[in-house]
Amino acid sequence: MAEIEIQVHETATACFISTRCLTTSSMQMCWKT
Template sequence: MNDFTKDFAQALFNPDKINDLLRKELQQAVNNLPEAELTAFLGYDPYARNGWNTGNSRNGAYFRKVDTQFGPIEVQVPRIATVNFISTRCLTTSSTRMSWKA
């Protein structure tokens, strides 16, 4: 069993713990998306030598608090030096809420 399965089994009968678990997993997933998009956009991984002296270098990140149905999460949005890179279609430059409809 992986960690998520163990945590889910322990939190199964407590709605507050389930929300916390889902919020934590959502935050992790949403934070992985922009980094993967940036890697695909630039064409090289972080700290890769083939990205040196290209003019397009990673320039840290900023954090944005976003409200979700599971509670607020903190999203790390990466920056690059020369191009205005807006990542993920679910996050715009001014978004503060995320919602999913089935």
């Protein structure tokens, strides 16, 4: 299995490098698979 990198950003702009993004009320979680 490959390593999963989880990054939490307050802005959606920083999520462009992520494969999948999950948007919350004031936070966005992005992870590369």
